[in-house]
Amino acid sequence: MTDESAPDGGKALSAGLSERFGTGKLLAGFVVAGVLLYLLVVVAGWRRVIDALEGADYTWVWIACASTIVGLAAWGKAWQIVLAVLDIEVKFKRLVVTYFAATFANYITPLGQAGGEPFIAYILSRDTEANYEDSLASVVTADLLNLLPFFNFAALGLSYLLLRASLPDNAKTLAQGLVILAFGVPAIAYAGWRYRDRVEDIVLGLVTPFASRTSRLTVESVRKRIDRFYESLERIADEPRELLFALLFSYTGWIFFALPLYFAGRSLGLPLGLVLVLFIVPASTLAGLTPTPGGLAGVEAALVVLIVGLVPAIPTGAAVAATLIYRFASYWFVLVVGGLASLFVIMRS
Template structure:
């Protein structure tokens, strides 16, 4: 626990350091001036749109859980998804680091197995990938059509889009194609580790290899149920697409708040690419995402760097802090409920 807390603190310090360097490079005074002169009405709209984003992606989770036979009320799905985003935002490597905790929150709220919760959040995160590629390609097409030349940062954007459109689907296909081989590999690697933990941790009986295999098979079975349910797929992708549109709208409104109107294609391009930076070893990708967004905004628009930085801080302030504050309460409540249930058992 102490190690996890130290890693989290170190991650936040690293994120603050990256943000500090970013603001220092573009100009501290100019960034603060732009923030202080931001349109208050537009700022309120940014928060509203951020709330709509969180709601639509929460509804995507609601759709998936219903298909898995573990339905929850729509408002609970939104709150639980806020808790999942919270776990991503406080653990290094963003979604990759927060998935286990997110699965635990979902399984507790839906009163289902951990593997079902893990399959649900994995399915929702995978669904988010499809609309993001579509938005990025559409934005890139319109941005490059108006560009005088394909600068270095736009070349980076093209490579990032190619990685999204080709690399991840290939990896997902191979993972699913060889899922049984993957299952055997996981069982072979985890079994000796878990047995060692069973000898080390007092009063804890480790699961057998058969139990581990059954849990992994349960996870893949849940994924298969979602993948073959056309209605759930279309509904989940629809909610995900609306969420991406809200994220792009949040960035557009943030730029408007500081006095700049940019083509809609710009946030459609930079927001999905910026999300790739969430893989950085920082809580929720903080620092890395802001740096990518500012870099792409400056290279695709006439917005000064300091103003772009202020707009990105407004956008990220809404889309990062809103689920952080809301999700912290949800995570605490579900964690207390899970602990009480375990104690009663």
């Protein structure tokens, strides 16, 4: 397949963004998050936070922003490698724009990161010649590849903390969540693969009542889509060398996505070590399940709790300042870049 654009790529993204913006939940989510962030800063002390930010070395802030972009681009490269296994050839400079646009859509949606794969696959299928099943298989595979370094780095940081001293009570819940995910997600993925016939029966059972009420959906068409999806996964699994190559970019992506917190610490002169950051970032990501856009307020609160709990030498005001700088680089800056990418995807169609 080639990388020539399907004419509906921009329309698909535009429609998807309109749907997500039009629910009213987006605005409400940002308002709630804004209030919670305000309360977080108030508790820490406005003057302490502002004083810390005023003394920051903003060269490190822009380095943190660049690190985030490199991390996301590396994940986009891993995605490209997986697509190539399915004979879907897309130029990297084109795919990375699509990836940033899809990331933007997920970042503005409450719980977007928890269920954005179908939307990303839809945009990809409309922006390239890939069919939806191949697109979804590539997205799911890339996400699973990204989970391995996620858990590895978290385990490395957690081991480091346990060797140094006992884990603070306020960090135990997030650590336990990481352990549950480390075993639970692979188990669910394996069960979905091992018992795919059962999964298909369940999906078809859910679809049947709807199919009987409309001519636009049939049980047979859904069955064919599920079969094509699993066939695509089998083709990907048959190329372990390519998957290993993609995994290298997944690890690279996570390193550069975690580094902005280290750079935020450097900008404020805080003792946030690299190994410590490799635990804090994955642990705080669990708070991204907060029902606000991009996990706003939830991630920030988790970061402050973890930083203060794991590094007692860092005062709360400085921890909040470091958190705000990190989230500027890893969230707000990505929103700007992703928003521009979304406009580009819409315009090029």
